[in-house]
Amino acid sequence: MKKLPNVTGVAIDGRGVLIAGPSGSGKSSLALELIDRGARLIGDDGVVVSPEDGRLHAAPPVETEGLIEIRNVGIVEMEPVGAPACLWITLAKDPPRLPLGPEQRRVAGCTVPEIRLYPSKLALALRVEAALDMFGLDR
Known part of the structure; x- marks a missing residue:
């Protein structure tokens, strides 16, 4: 098991999407947008990953399980889930x-497709969903 700090995770139809980026880049905001569209929280600003049957599995860390920060509002509780990691999103200023096609991210001995996205607020959740459909691994 390995904890990934500065990574937020959600599950979309049972497929995990891991969102990485520096503090303040919009990971939690993107997760909230995706949750509003039907995704489920895995973990906010920290996800635990482990290889399972040759695939990377993402789960919430015990210390923040079920908690997500809404900036300028506070901490909100949500029921978390675990899911196979099917796509890695890196919020970057120069994608x-x-x-x-996707790059490949190697984590805990497993490979996950990686897409870099500019953290603009314009249709970012839609871009993540499209990337998951186009490049994400199946459950």
């Missing part, structure tokens, strides 16, 4: 405009 390629038209990538040829």
